Amino acid sequence: MKPKKRITIYDIAEKLNITASSVSRALNNSNHVNEATKNLVLKTAAELNYKRNLLASNLRMGKTKTIGVVVPRINQNFFSNVIAGIEDATYQKGYNLIICQSNESHSKEVKCVNTLMNQHVDCIVISVSVESDDHTHLANVIEQGIQLIQFDRVAEELETLKVINDNETASMEAVVHLIQQGYKRIALLEGPQNLSIFKQRKTGYLNALKKYNIPINNELIIENAWTKELGAAATRKLLSLPQPPDAIFASTSDFSALGVLDVAHDMDIKVPSQLGILGYSNEAFTEITTPSITTIDQFSVHMGKTIANLYFEEMENKEVAVTPKVISIKPQLIIRSSTLKNK
Amino acid sequence: MKPKKRITIYDIAEKLNITASSVSRALNNSNHVNEATKNLVLKTAAELNYKRNLLASNLRMGKTKTIGVVVPRINQNFFSNVIAGIEDATYQKGYNLIICQSNESHSKEVKCVNTLMNQHVDCIVISVSVESDDHTHLANVIEQGIQLIQFDRVAEELETLKVINDNETASMEAVVHLIQQGYKRIALLEGPQNLSIFKQRKTGYLNALKKYNIPINNELIIENAWTKELGAAATRKLLSLPQPPDAIFASTSDFSALGVLDVAHDMDIKVPSQLGILGYSNEAFTEITTPSITTIDQFSVHMGKTIANLYFEEMENKEVAVTPKVISIKPQLIIRSSTLKNK
DNA sequence: TTTGAAAACGCAATCGATTGCCATGATTTA
DNA sequence: TAAATCATGGCAATCGATTGCGTTTTCAAA
Numbered sequence: 247m248k249p250k251k252r253i254t255i256y257d258i259a260e261k262l263n264i265t266a267s268s269v270s271r272a273l274n275n276s277n278h279v280n281e282a283t284k285n286l287v288l289k290t291a292a293e294l295n296y297k298r299n300l301l302a303s304n305l306r307m308g309k310t311k312t313i314g315v316v317v318p319r320i321n322q323n324f325f326s327n328v329i330a331g332i333e334d335a336t337y338q339k340g341y342n343l344i345i346c347q348s349n350e351s352h353s354k355e356v357k358c359v360n361t362l363m364n365q366h367v368d369c370i371v372i373s374v375s376v377e378s379d380d381h382t383h384l385a386n387v388i389e390q391g392i393q394l395i396q397f398d399r400v401a402e403e404l405e406t407l408k409v410i411n412d413n414e415t416a417s418m419e420a421v422v423h424l425i426q427q428g429y430k431r432i433a434l435l436e437g438p439q440n441l442s443i444f445k446q447r448k449t450g451y452l453n454a455l456k457k458y459n460i461p462i463n464n465e466l467i468i469e470n471a472w473t474k475e476l477g478a479a480a481t482r483k484l485l486s487l488p489q490p491p492d493a494i495f496a497s498t499s500d501f502s503a504l505g506v507l508d509v510a511h512d513m514d515i516k517v518p519s520q521l522g523i524l525g526y527s528n529e530a531f532t533e534i535t536t537p538s539i540t541t542i543d544q545f546s547v548h549m550g551k552t553i554a555n556l557y558f559e560e561m562e563n564k565e566v567a568v569t570p571k572v573i574s575i576k577p578q579l580i581i582r583s584s585t586l587k588n589k
Numbered sequence: 590m591k592p593k594k595r596i597t598i599y600d601i602a603e604k605l606n607i608t609a610s611s612v613s614r615a616l617n618n619s620n621h622v623n624e625a626t627k628n629l630v631l632k633t634a635a636e637l638n639y640k641r642n643l644l645a646s647n648l649r650m651g652k653t654k655t656i657g658v659v660v661p662r663i664n665q666n667f668f669s670n671v672i673a674g675i676e677d678a679t680y681q682k683g684y685n686l687i688i689c690q691s692n693e694s695h696s697k698e699v700k701c702v703n704t705l706m707n708q709h710v711d712c713i714v715i716s717v718s719v720e721s722d723d724h725t726h727l728a729n730v731i732e733q734g735i736q737l738i739q740f741d742r743v744a745e746e747l748e749t750l751k752v753i754n755d756n757e758t759a760s761m762e763a764v765v766h767l768i769q770q771g772y773k774r775i776a777l778l779e780g781p782q783n784l785s786i787f788k789q790r791k792t793g794y795l796n797a798l799k800k801y802n803i804p805i806n807n808e809l810i811i812e813n814a815w816t817k818e819l820g821a822a823a824t825r826k827l828l829s830l831p832q833p834p835d836a837i838f839a840s841t842s843d844f845s846a847l848g849v850l851d852v853a854h855d856m857d858i859k860v861p862s863q864l865g866i867l868g869y870s871n872e873a874f875t876e877i878t879t880p881s882i883t884t885i886d887q888f889s890v891h892m893g894k895t896i897a898n899l900y901f902e903e904m905e906n907k908e909v910a911v912t913p914k915v916i917s918i919k920p921q922l923i924i925r926s927s928t929l930k931n932k
Numbered sequence: 933t934t935t936g937a938a939a940a941c942g943c944a945a946t947c948g949a950t951t952g953c954c955a956t957g958a959t960t961t962a
Numbered sequence: 963t964a965a966a967t968c969a970t971g972g973c974a975a976t977c978g979a980t981t982g983c984g985t986t987t988t989c990a991a992a
Contacts, residue, residue: 252733252948254947255948256949265972265973266949266950268972270950273949276951278951278970278971279970280969283970295729297706297733299648299709299949300708300949301644301648301709301947301948302947302977304644304949305642305976306950307977310644312687320672320673320676321669321670329663330662330663333663334690342689342708343687343689345688346676354680363640364642386638391595531874534847534877595978597979598980607942608943609942610941610942610981617980621939621940626940642978643979645977646980647979648946649946649947649978649979649980649981650979935990936989936991937991938990939987940985940987940988942983942985943985945980945982945983946981946982949977951975951976952973953972953975954973958967958968958970960965962965962966
C-alpha cells in the first residue's frame with residue numbers, strides 16, 4: 247500500500263518551531279527540556295497521532311527490544327505454552343517476540359537463527375530440533391554478541407543460560423511409582439538419544455530399576471518411539487514378546503502413550519490391571535482418555551516466564567557475556583488411573 | 590552484552606578499496622557492478638561473516654518484510670495452528686512474524702496493534718478479542734497505510750480482507766445431522782453474540798430447525814457457555830428442565846462440549862442414546878473421549894496458509910488500498926460416536 | 933586519432949531518532 | 963555590577979543501507 251507519509255519528529259518540530267532534538271528529548275522525557283515545551287510536544291504528538299519509528303530508533307540505539315524464539319513446532323502444546331509464558335512476561339517490559347519454527351529440520355533452524363540475527367534481536371531463545379547435532383550456528387550467535395538462552399532441548403556442550411526440566415529425577419520418580427504399584431516388567435519407549443532430554447529420561451528409568459534391583463532388559467527398551475504411531479508399533483512388538491511387559495513408560499510424549507493405550511484397547515488388554523501406562527508432558531487429553539493417563543507435568547507456561555525473567559535479570563543491558571547457568575524446573579508426576587493397579 | 594562491532598558494508602568496502610555503494614549494489618545483485626567486483630564482494634562478505642543490518646535496510650526501504658499477528662491466545666489449538674500455517678507460508682517468502690496475544694482483553698489488543706504499527710510491520714493479521722466492540726484501533730491501522738487482514742473473529746463493519754469459516758452453513762449441517770439422527774429437542778450453547786462467528790452459528794442452528802419445522806424453544810438456548818465449566822453448568826441447568834433436551838450442540842467450542850460430556854457421565858446419562866453431543870473445532874481430544882465427540886473441523890492450518898497467500902497475492906508491494914474481499918472456508922462436520930444414535 | 937556510448941563506480945543525500953557539544957539567555961552568587 | 967552557574971535548545975554527526983545523479987574509465991565505431 248502507499249506508505250502514507252507518517253508523522254515524524256520533524257513534523258512536530260516544524261509545527262512548534264523548534265528542532266527535532268528537542269522533540270526527541272521531550273518524547274524521551276529527558277530533563278533537558280523545559281516542562282512547558284515538553285507538554286506542548288506531547289500534546290501535539292498525540293494530536294498528530296505520532297508514532298515513533300522503531301526502525302530508526304533501534305538503528306540508532308543498537309537494540310531492538312525484541313526477542314527471537316525458535317521452536318520445533320509452534321502448534322505443539324508444550325511449545326505454544328512456553329511461548330505464551332514468554333510473551334506474557336516480555337510484553338510487560340515492552341518487548342516484542344519474533345517467532346520461528348524449525349519444523350525439526352536442522353537447515354531451517356539455521357536459517358531461522360540467521361534471520362533473527364539479521365533482525366538484530368537482543369536475545370535468541372531456542373529449543374533445538376531433533377536433527378540438530380551441529381551447533382555452530384548457535385556458537386555463531388554468541389560470537390556475534392547476541393544473547394542466547396536454550397530451553398528444554400539444549401545443546402549441552404554450549405555454555406549458555408539454560409532452562410530445563412529435571413528430566414532424570416522426574417523420570418525416575420515415574421518409574422518408582424510404577425514399581426511401587428507392583429509392576430514388575432517395565433518397558434521404556436525412548437526418544438532420539440542425540441537429544442539430552444531423552445537421554446536423561448532414560449537414565450532416570452535405569453536408575454529407578456537399579457535402585458530396586460530390577461534387572462535391565464534391553465528387550466524392553468524401544469528406541470525412537472516418539473509419536474502416536476511409533477508408540478503403537480512399539481507396543482505391538484512389546485506385547486508379542488514371550489514375556490511381555492506389564493507396564494510401559496512412554497518417556498517421549500503423551501502421544502506415544504496414547505498409541506500404547508490404543509493398542510491395549512485393540513488387544514483387549516486391561517489398563518491398568520494388566521498393563522500400566524505412563525506418559526510425559528501432561529497434554530490436555532491425558533485427563534480425558536479412558537482410563538485417564540498418568541503423566542508428568544512440565545509447567546510449560548511457567549517455564550516460559552522463567553526464561554523471560556532470566557533474560558531480564560541476567561542479560562538485559564549487560565555489557566559482558568553472562569556466566570552460564572542452568573535453571574532446572576522439577577516436573578511433577580500426575581498420577582491418574584492408567585497406573586493405579588492396586589487401588 | 591557488548592554489541593560487538595558487527596561487520597558493515599563499509600568494512601567490506603574499505604577492505605576492497607571501493608565504496609559502500611558498490612558493495613551494496615553487489616550484495617543486491619544489481620547489474621551496475623562489474624561481475625568481478627561482485628564476486629569479490631560476495632567472497633569477502635562471506636569471509637568476514639557479514640550480515641546485513643535489517644534495521645538500516647528496512648529504515649531506508651520503508652518496508653520490513655514482517656507481518657504482525659494478534660490472536661486472543663497463542664496456546665489455543667485453533668490459533669496456534671493458524672499461526673503455524675501462516676509461518677509456513679510466509680517463511681518461504683523471507684518474511685518474519687511478530688506474534689502478540691491479546692488475552693481476550695480489548696486494551697491489550699489495542700496496545701499490541703500499536704506496537705506492531707510502531708514496528709512498521711507490512712501487514713497486521715488479527716482475530717479480535719471477545720471484549721472488542723470498539724474497532725477504532727483497526728480503522729487506525731488502515732488509515733496509517735498498513736495492510737490489514739482479519740480472520741475468524743472479524744469486525745464485520747470494517748472493509749478489509751477477511752478469511753473466515755462458513756460458520757452458518759457448518760452449524761446448520763451439524764444440527765441437520767442431529768435431526769436426522771432422530772434427536773427431537775436440540776439445545777444450543779451459544780457464545781458471546783458480539784462476535785459474529787457465534788451469531789452465525791446461532792443462525793445456522795435456527796435455520797436448521799426452521800427447515801425441519803421444529804419449533805424454537807428459547808429455554809434450550811443458553812448464552813455464554815463457551816468454556817468447559819460454563820458448558821457443564823449450562824448442561825446441568827438444561828438437564829433439570831421439566832422437558833430436558835435430548836441433544837446439545839456446543840457451538841462455542843469442544844471444551845464446552847467436554848463439559849457437557851462430563852456432566853452426562855456424572856448423571857449417568859448415556860451418550861449418544863439418551864443425549865447427543867456435538868462440539869466445534871475438532872480439538873485433538875475429541876477423538877479420544879469416550880465416546881468420541883462429533884465436531885466441526887475448521888482447517889486451521891490451511892486457514893493460516895490462505896491468509897498468507899492472500900497477503901502475497903493481493904497486498905505485497907501494492908500501491909493502492911486493496912478492495913475488500915472475504916474468503917470463506919467451509920468447515921467439515923466430523924461425525925463421531927457422540928451423535929450416532931441410530932447406528 | 934577522435935568521438936560516443938555504455939559500463940563501472942563514487943558522491944552525497946536520505947530514511948527518523950538520538951545525543952554530545954556548543955551557544956544563548958536567564959538566574960544566581962560574590 | 964560583574965562573574966559564574968544553570969536551564970534550554972540548536973547544530974551536526976551518527977546508526978547502516980540504498981540510490982539518483984554525476985564522473986571516470988573502457989572499448990568500439992568512425
